[in-house]
Structures are given as C-alpha cells and as structure tokens.
Amino acid sequence: MTLSNGQSYLAIPGPSVIPERVLRAMHRASPNIYQGELVDLTHSLIPDLKSVAGTAHHAAIYIANGHGVWEAALSNVVKPGETVLVLATGRFCEGWGEMATALGIHIETIDFGNAADVDMTQVEAVLKADTDQRIKAVMAVHVDTSTGVRNDIVALRNTIDTAGHKALLMVDCIASLGCDEFQMDAWGVDVMVAACQKGLMTPAGVGFVFFGPRAVEVRDAMPRVSRYWDWTLRTEPEVFYQYFCGTAPTHHLYGLRAALDMINAETLPAIYNRHRVLAQCVWAAVDAWATAGTMRLNIDDPTKRSHAVTSVVITPPNSERLQTWTRENIGLTLGLGLGMDPADGYFRIGHMGHVNGQMILAALGGIDAGLKAIGVPHGAGAIEAAATVIAKAAPFQETDVSNCNTGCCGG
Numbered sequence: 149m150t151l152s153n154g155q156s157y158l159a160i161p162g163p164s165v166i167p168e169r170v171l172r173a174m175h176r177a178s179p180n181i182y183q184g185e186l187v188d189l190t191h192s193l194i195p196d197l198k199s200v201a202g203t204a205h206h207a208a209i210y211i212a213n214g215h216g217v218w219e220a221a222l223s224n225v226v227k228p229g230e231t232v233l234v235l236a237t238g239r240f241c242e243g244w245g246e247m248a249t250a251l252g253i254h255i256e257t258i259d260f261g262n263a264a265d266v267d268m269t270q271v272e273a274v275l276k277a278d279t280d281q282r283i284k285a286v287m288a289v290h291v292d293t294s295t296g297v298r299n300d301i302v303a304l305r306n307t308i309d310t311a312g313h314k315a316l317l318m319v320d321c322i323a324s325l326g327c328d329e330f331q332m333d334a335w336g337v338d339v340m341v342a343a344c345q346k347g348l349m350t351p352a353g354v355g356f357v358f359f360g361p362r363a364v365e366v367r368d369a370m371p372r373v374s375r376y377w378d379w380t381l382r383t384e385p386e387v388f389y390q391y392f393c394g395t396a397p398t399h400h401l402y403g404l405r406a407a408l409d410m411i412n413a414e415t416l417p418a419i420y421n422r423h424r425v426l427a428q429c430v431w432a433a434v435d436a437w438a439t440a441g442t443m444r445l446n447i448d449d450p451t452k453r454s455h456a457v458t459s460v461v462i463t464p465p466n467s468e469r470l471q472t473w474t475r476e477n478i479g480l481t482l483g484l485g486l487g488m489d490p491a492d493g494y495f496r497i498g499h500m501g502h503v504n505g506q507m508i509l510a511a512l513g514g515i516d517a518g519l520k521a522i523g524v525p526h527g528a529g530a531i532e533a534a535a536t537v538i539a540k541a542a543p544f545q546e547t548d549v550s551n552c553n554t555g556c557c558g559g
Contacts (some may be wrong), residue, residue: 156479159511161293161323161457163345163352164501166403170349173406174399181396187388189405190396196408197356200348200416201321201340202331205360208382211397212372214322217341217355218247224359225285225316225339225366228252232285233274233315237299238292239487245287256283262488265452266299268307275311280349284366285316285339291324296459296496297447298328305336316363321536322346323548326411327423327456327500336376340364344400347456349407349501354400410502423455425541426499426508430458432533433512437519439527446494456500457483464492466524471495480514505538 158165179186190209197207210220217446226232226248234245234257245255258270266288275283286308305317316338321330326347332340339359345352357379359367367373367380375381376393385391411419431453433447438444446459462470467485474480486496495514499508512534519526 150477152475152477152479154479156481157507157511157514158481159498160481160483161346161496161498161500164347164349164498165503165507166351167407167410167502169410170351170403170406173442174351174403176399176402178398181398182389186396186398186401188403190388190391193401193404193408196412198358200326200408200411201342201356201358202335203333203340203358203360204335205382206358206364206379208357208359208361208379209392210355210357210377211353211357211392211400212343213352214320214341214355215243215247217343217357218244218320219251220339220355220377220379221339222248222251222253222355224357224370224379225363226251226253226543227316227370229254230284231256231282232287232318233258233271233283235271235286235288235299237265237297238262239290240292240294240320240322241287241289242487244289249289262295263297263446263448265297265447266304268300268303271304272307272311275308275315276311278313281297281314283313285318285451286313287318289323290330291321291328291454291456292324293457294459294485294496295446295455296457298324298452298454300452301330301335301337303505309336316366322458323454323500326416328421328454329416329420330428332358333360335433344404344407346500347369347514348404349410350400350403354397354404379428414537420455422504423499425537426503427453427455427458428541429505429508429534429537430497430499430512432537433516433530434458434460435478435522436528436530437516437526439529441525441527443524443526456498458499459485459488460495460497461493462495462524464490466522467492467495469522470515470518473522474514475541477521478517480511480518484517486546496501505542508547509534509538 155455231254236259318339325342344350344354483496490493
C-alpha cells in the first residue's frame with residue numbers, strides 16, 4: 149500500500165516550493181522582448197532585488213543557475229594566473245574554487261571541514277602572510293547548502309580589514325538570500341552571487357551578481373571579460389536586448405516579479421523571523437530524535453546554523469532508506485547528503501522560501517513515520533517538541549467579538 153497519492157512535498161534545499169501566484173504569473177504567452185511591458189517589468193525588478201540584497205549599488209541578471217553566476221562573478225574581477233583564497237565550509241565553496249581553477253585562476257584553500265564555520269584566526273594569518281597582496285579575492289559562502297553552516301560575514305570583513313588586506317570579499321548567498329538576513333553594503337561585501345530557485349521562490353534558471361564600487365574599479369582594469377559574462381553590458385545596456393546578451397528569460401521575469409511582490413508584502417524582517425522559527429522547529433525535532441540513537445544535527449552551535457537548510461547526520465545506509473521510504477510511501481522528498489562523506493550518512497531538510505508551520509510539521513511527521521517504518525533507533529517526542537516551538541512563537545490571541553455585527557462569528 150502507498151500513501152503517496154495527492155500533493156507531493158519537495159523538502160529539498162532548492163529548488164524550493166514554488167507559490168501558485170508565481171506559477172500563475174508565468175502561465176502566459178511569450179511577450180514582446182524589445183519594448184513594452186516586459187521592459188518596464190524588468191526595470192522594476194532591480195530596486196527590489198537590491199533591497200533584498202541590502203545594496204544601493206549594482207545588480208546584474210543572468211540566464212544561469214548558481215554555477216553560472218559563480219563564473220560570471222569571477223570573470224569580471226579575477227584574471228587567469230591571479231590568486232583567490234577559498235574558505236571551504238562544505239561542497240559549495242569548494243565548487244566555486246573549482247570553477248576558478250577551470251578559468252585559469254590559482255586557488256589557495258583553507259578547508260574547515262564539513263561541520264564547522266570559517267575560523268577567522270586562520271584567515272587572518274594567511275592574509276597577513278600575503279605581504280605581496282597576491283590574493284585578489286576572498287571567497288566564502290554565507291550558507292553552505294551541503295553542511296547547513298552559516299558563516300559570519302561581518303566577522304570575515306573585519307578580519308580582512310584587520311589584516312590590512314585589499315582583497316575583494318566575494319560571497320555566495322545562493323542558499324541564504326531571502327531566508328537568512330544579509331546586508332551587502334553594511335557588511336562590506338564587494339561581490340555577491342545568488343539565484344532565483346530558493347528564497348526567491350522562482351523556478352531555477354536565473355542568477356544574479358550584485359557588485360559594489362571596489363569591484364567596479366577592478367572590472368574596469370580587466371584586460372578582457374567574456375562578452376556574455378560582462379556585467380557592464382547588463383547594468384548599462386544601450387538597448388534592452390543587450391540586458392540579457394540576447395533573448396530575455398521572459399517567463400522567469402514574470403514569476404520573479406510575483407515572488408518579489410510577495411516578499412515586499414510580507415517584509416524582510418517577517419520573512420527572516422519565519423525562517424528562524426521554522427528552523428528552530430526542525431532542530432527541536434532532530435534533538436529529540438537524537439536522545440536515543442545516532443542521529444544528530446551536523447552543526448552543533450545553533451548560532452552557526454542556517455535558517456534555510458538543516459543537515460542531519462544518520463547512521464549509513466539509513467539516509468538512503470529513509471529518503472526512499474518517505475518519497476515512495478508518503479510523497480515527501482528529502483535532500484540527499486550532497487558532498488558529504490559518506491553521502492548515505494546524511495540527509496537534508498529544506499525549510500526555505502514558500503514554507504509555513506504546517507508544512508514543516510508535516511515534513512517532520514513524515515520523517516518520524518519513516519524512522520519507525522525502517523526501524524531506525526530514535527528518541528520520542530520529536531513532533532511534540534517541534535509543535536511547542538511553533539506554539540510559543542505564535543501564541544493564541546483572543547479576539548474581541550463583542551462589537552462584531554457581521555454575522556460571521558455569531559456576533
């Protein structure tokens with residue numbers, strides 16, 4: 149017997165759940181790509197994207213996924229043969245470093261492992277030792293989607309400054325933008341990359357590079373930048389057609405407009421708070437499961453955990469068994485242990501974007517059922533612990549109906 153018929157739930161850390169409002173906005177015929185409403189709509193996106201990123205500077209839109217904007221960012225500010233410092237806290241900054249290597253850039257990597265954030269002491273030592281200022285950029289992820297760690301970008305900026313280094317600070321916010329608070333300008337970030345399929349709640353296919361004045365200076369001194377990746381053409385186009393170096397991603401733009409309208413309506417502070425509470429809900433459940441058995445949260449310190457994705461350690465091969473059971477029996481898809489060793493010793497729960505309390509509680513209930521079904525030892529009380537987090541965050545408010553005359557509640 150299967151209980152998977154009905155609406156399935158993709159609880160992976162991206163692509164995230166797409167709101168119906170976004171899907172409806174995209175369900176339309178292709179528009180004119182040279183003039184008219186699409187041009188106006190695209191121009192309307194830029195201020196809202198900058199607002200989410202916390203910048204007053206520049207934003208370039210690319211028809212690309214996160215890996216594409218990794219390359220776009222590097223291509224504009226680092227020449228082949230130059231050196232960047234890669235701060236690896238999981239698979240994704242490692243991947244950005246691999247992208248740099250493929251472009252002929254030399255990388256120096258500090259590997260902090262798969263269960264820790266950036267150690268600023270080590271970063272400062274490396275930068276102070278670089279007396280010739282060979283390192284042109286420091287590359288880090290705000291949230292690593294594989295490990296679930298959240299790095300302290302403010303501390304990283306301060307570390308670079310304390311070391312007296314001139315390297316650009318480049319940050320990957322693909323998993324965090326619109327979920328965890330990020331302030332590009334206030335935090336001193338020079339280049340930031342993001343994509344649309346996670347906190348921005350739009351189907352995958354569009355990426356963004358945000359860049360400030362120091363990055364502009366470096367770009368202007370570059371001897372060559374690939375025409376497709378050149379962000380100058382995308383921020384100062386002579387004609388709209390050049391904005392995307394060809395045909396615009398028309399339907400993604402309509403969907404993104406709807407998603408940004410939803411973000412504006414909820415407000416960023418409320419969005420950050422919602423993600424914080426839902427993350428704590430997940431952590432409470434995992435902590436309860438961990439009281440009897442070998443399951444545990446991958447990141448020990450709650451202040452260093454992402455509010456968008458949680459990585460859970462589980463005895464192999466139970467990750468694969470659990471994912472198979474939830475997917476095939478109840479229609480719940482969990483994230484695999486991407487970039488982790490062993491991959492079958494981890495699973496991930498995405499709680500980013502268009503998600504609410506009942507969705508997360510349902511996902512946790514599904515995991516709890518799966519653990520029971522496949523016989524994984526685990527502690528009791530996980531769902532009660534998660535529900536308590538929700539209840540405390542949203543206590544019942546009595547409604548005064550004494551003056552109600554609408555008839556909707558008997559008044």
